[in-house]
Amino acid sequence: MAMTLPAEFSLIARHFAPLAAPGSLGLTDDAAVLTPPPGRELVLAADAMVAGVHFLLDDPAETIGRKLLRSNLSDLAAMGATPLAYLLTVGLPRGTPDAWIAAFAAGLALDQQEFGLGVLGGDTVSTPGPIHLSLTILGHVAPGTALTRGGARPGDEIWVSGSIGDGYLGLAVLQGRLPMDAYLADRYRLPQPRLALGLGLVGLARAAMDVSDGLLQDLGHLCRASGCTARIEAAAVPLSAPATALVAADVSLRQKLITGGDDYELLFAAPPEAGSAIEARALEAGVAVTRIGRFAAGEPAVVVVDAAGVERPAGPGGWSHF
Structure with a gap:
């Protein structure tokens, strides 16, 4: 008899496994294995979004997923980096409709295709509070070329x-x-x-x-x-x-x-x-x-x-x- 997946793993299999990037091991392990492009330095950034603070409670789930990814991509843009992959943590109140999660994942899929990256892993948790989302993005640059905040000079x-x-x-x-x-x-x-x-x-x-x-x-x-x-x-x-x-x-x-x-x-x-x-x-x-x-x-x-x-x-x- 086939084993029944626990609810969390079933949710991951339905909505997030299709978003998996190479190195994610199909989102079946607790960690991913990533090989950076040869001769490049990694750039990492993380942002969190909380319902009612960073997005409106009635915003479409699709645009919430896309804004979460895009705000992190913007951090890579500011450093002159090329996107590579990301990690995602999703905190959802119990009873969040499956349709909401599907739309959230569909938004991520749209932008993954547009910007050329995928998810490596992360976590899904239940929360008694509002929806809480966190994304850690990885990009890469040529060594020593990342743009930072500290280089401006008088006259610039x-x-x-x-x-x-x-x-x-x-x-x-x-x-x-x-x-x-x-x-x-x-x-x-x-x-x-x-x-x-x-x-x-x-x-x-x-x-x-x-x-x-x-x-x-x-x-x-x-x-x-x-x-x-x-x-x-x-x-x-x-x-x-x-x-x-x-x-x-x-x-x-x-x-x-x-x-x-x-x-x-x-x-x-x-x-x-x-x-x-x-x-x-x-x-x-x-x-x-x-x-x-x-x-x-x-x-x-x-x-x-x-x-x-x-x-x-x-x-x-x-x-x-x-």
Whole structure:
């Protein structure tokens, strides 16, 4: 008589085994065996998402899985790394519908196909609280080429990719605080990891990170790691068409856009002479890039120049994990 799988292993076999990467041993062991590409260094990052904190309780399960994977892919993009595989831990309340888990796994499958990676293993647990998800991603770079936060120098220009503030606005849309806008809602639910641009910045950018906790807060991280002051022009920060229209109706909204999180754009420092090459690499990657300011010698701090030319130290703002 065939043995019946315990519930946890049955769940893994149904939903996560089809996502398994080479080296996962079919998700039948407690660990995976991974051989990195020859001559490459591993890059690892981890992020967690909790229902009601990092995603809305009524968000589609498919987009939750995709956002979890994409937010980690964004960390790889910021280091100029190529995705390799990931580990996944899923904490679900008892009674979570099987259909929810199937949709969550289907979202992961879509993005695995798009970004070229698979799951190596992880864990599934029951929790009395809300859904808790954690993903550890692995990527690789040529030795010594990973972009970090600590390389900016006085005189370097400050760049960002894409547009800023759409994640903040998308959350407001989905919470009913702004009229429905499908573009903004998607920008919150489905961030776009700038992997091609990140690879293109290797050898050009001196420091980089992704914007997840708000532009000003994350720029402050670069300042502290690099020991520089950052001075940016508020009017130069790129906005999408929907964001531009909203700011035109309420100028005070601009400050919220540069402190809001969930942009998952790249923020990076580069010497002025690299500007033309950066624009060419961005064109190849199909991503817009914008110069918004410059680093200067001084204590780690962010200074914002408003539309009237008045310099204002960046106050507290941005997402806090505690």
